[in-house]
Amino acid sequence: MQFQDLLKQITPEIYSVMKESLELSRWPNGDKITPEQRDNTLQALIAWEHDNLPEEERIGYMPVSCKSSSKDAASEQKEPEATLLRFQ
Secondary structure, rough: OHHHHHHHHHHHHHHHHHHHHHHHEEEEOOOEEHHHHHHHHHHHHHHHHHHOHHHOOOOOOOOOOOHOOHHHHHHOOOOOOOOOOOOO
């Protein structure tokens, strides 16, 4: 079976089970996911998401701009004051 054929077989339900399995590092039957299974499952999830989910819902999505990159946020951030820790 080709990779693209495999992706066509993944339903939203299968996607959810695969994603939860990756998060828990265990399959639904309790078996641990091997490193090879983890890599293959992650690759399949990312490819499936590319075709079926909007960009902001995909694994690893990072917004184009964030608060820390804006000029206003940079001016609002203050350097933390140095404090002396004393142990008794």
